[in-house]
Each structure stands twice: as structure tokens, then as C-alpha cells.
Amino acid sequence: MVGGPHYTLRFGRKDGLISRADRVEGHYARTNMTISEIINLFSSINLSVQDLVALSGAHTIGFSHCNEFAKRLFNFSTTAETDPALNRNYAEGLRKLCANYTTNPGMSAFNDVMTPGKFDNLYFQNLQRGLGLLATDNALVTDPRTKPFVDLYAADQAKFFEDFGQAIQRVSLMKVKTGKHGEVRRRCDAFNNLQQPQDSNNKPQDSNKKKKNSSA
Ligand code: HEM
Secondary structure, eight states: OOOOOOOOOSSSOOSSOOOGGGGTTTOOOOTSHHHHHHHHHHHHHOOHHHHHHHHHHGSSSSSGGGGGGGGTTTOOSOOOOOTTTTTTTHHHHHHHTTTTTTTTOEEEESSSSSSSSSSSSSSHHHHHTTTTOSHHHHHHHHHHTTTTHHHHHHHHHHEEHHHHHHHHHHHTTTTOOOGEEEEGGTTTTOSSSSOOOTTTSSSHHHHHHHHHHHHO
């Protein structure tokens, strides 16, 4: 549909039996993190700086809600209303789009302003021109550890596709669940059993119990 690299993934990866928002924090990158923090996060799961830049190329598709980048658009600093790293026209357009983001929190912008529906290397070329949407996108092109890879992928789409494919294949093999530690869901957004099963880190039906208590 959107194009992009071809890579093979193994069949049969099971879904976990626990899914709780309070277990997520600390395991994924946030837009207010520094590049050092993000590099450390990726490194903690054996992903290199080059993997980080290649995988960030996934922002060639999709969109982000205004609250994820509003800090760059309004009251950025005492001397600049918008982040000076943003292309001026782009910043102006985003300010209009996001003008009412607090009352209309659904407002969103494409991650790749040039070719939002196409998996290509324009995301990296955008970064070089101040057209990166998130502060962390922009940081990839300013930090000396990540910039060489941004420049490499901006110039060479085939290399981006190759490295993205290899990195995502390795991600797909992380923490594979076997036997009764996971299940193949019949619906991708729901456990096969209505009640959330227990694991060794959770008390039985912990979250369901809470729900029952609060509605009592
Ligand atoms: C490196 C640090 C990263 C940060 C800080 C980050 C942050 C974000 C944020 C804030 C959004 C918008 C969420 C929303 O408003 O709904 C987003 C969207 C997205 N991210 Fe990332 N991300 C990072 C890396 C990645 C990686 C490694 C991938 C995949 C390999 C990825 C794939 C995506 C996709 C596909 C979207 C669009 C989702 C949609 O349209 O619904 N991101 N990211």
C-alpha cells in the first residue's frame, strides 16, 4: 500500500498475556527525551545508533498529535516564539493547524510533510531542511552521533531500506514468547479469553479486580 522495503518475518509470534499502560513507561521513547536517553534506551535492547536512525525512518508514514510537538510552536523560549530549527513556513502552517489543539486534542500532522502516504527516504531529506515534526526527529540531524546516518539515508534510499529491514527483523525476534507464555489472538486487539490471564509478575486478575471495585 505505502511501498517500502521487502523483508521476511517469521510466522507464529505470539501475543503477550498482559497488556497494561502502567507497564509501558520507561520502555519507549518520548519526544521530551534527549538523544542520549534515546540512544541508551535502544542500546539497552541491543539496538545501535545506526539502528535507531534507520528505524526512526518509520516516521516516513503516519501522523502525530499536536500535543506531541506544540512546545516547538508556541512559547518556545524567551527569545523565540517557535523553535528556530523549524523551517519558518512549515512552523507557520503547523501553528495554524494546531491553534486549537487544547480544545481539539485530535488535531494531528503528518510525520512526513512531503510524502505522507509513501514509505520512502523523504523523511531524512526533510530533517535536513527543518521539516522534521517532532523535537526528537530534529535532534537526529543535529546530534553528531546520529547526523551521519541521517545524511546517509537521505542520499541513499536503497541503503535505508536495507538497514530498516535488517533492524526490524531483529526487533521481530526480541523476547519471543513460547508455549503458554503467549497466545495467537483471534482478534489482534483483544485477549482470547475475556479475563486478562495472570503471569508471574501479576496477581491473578489484578486489573479486572480493580475495575470491579471502582464500579461497586
Ligand atoms: C526514536 C524515538 C521515537 C520517538 C520519540 C517516537 C515518537 C512518536 C510519536 C510521539 C508519535 C505520534 C503518536 C501520536 O500522536 O499518536 C509517533 C508516531 C509514529 N511512530 Fe514513532 N517514535 C520514535 C521511534 C519510532 C520507531 C523506531 C518506529 C518504528 C520502527 C516508529 C513508528 C511510528 C509510526 C508508524 C508512527 C505513526 C503512527 C500513526 O500514524 O498512527 N517510531 N512516534
